[in-house]
Amino acid sequence: MSPIIPILELISAVIEIFIWMLIVSAILSWLTAFGVINRYNRVVATIGDTLYRLTDPVLRPIRNILPNLGGVDVSPIVAILVLTFINREMWVLASGFLE
Numbered sequence: 562m563s564p565i566i567p568i569l570e571l572i573s574a575v576i577e578i579f580i581w582m583l584i585v586s587a588i589l590s591w592l593t594a595f596g597v598i599n600r601y602n603r604v605v606a607t608i609g610d611t612l613y614r615l616t617d618p619v620l621r622p623i624r625n626i627l628p629n630l631g632g633v634d635v636s637p638i639v640a641i642l643v644l645t646f647i648n649r650e651m652w653v654l655a656s657g658f659l660e
Contacts, residue, residue, distance in 0.1 A: 563659050569651060576648045579619075583637045586612040590634075616640075 589609055592598045598605050616637075623636040 565655065565659075569655050572651065573648055576644050579616075580641050580644055582612060583616055583620075583641055586616050587634075587637045 586609075589598075589605075589612060593600045593605070593609065600606060600609065619640055620636045623639050624634070627636060627639065
């Protein structure tokens with residue numbers, strides 16, 4: 562086994578965790594916007610603030626590039642697609658070097 566495989570697995574796991582954080586952040590924002598959950602609840606506010614601080618540095622440049630779609634934020638979808646592409650290409654490139 563190559564010593565680079567554990568490093569690639571770690572990077573892949575971090576990417577997958579970040580993708581799940583993007584999904585949870587988007588769902589939380591929808592639930593807050595539709596009034597399903599109370600944004601003034603301390604637990605909800607803490608989770609929302611933490612997710613915002615972790616995901617916004619990745620989403621902000623995407624939001625600046627994308628046109629305004631009338632209140633629909635598609636930046637998490639674009640970020641998930643880009644991260645999935647990076648994750649898959651990383652393994653494709655690694656398999657080429659490991660052979």
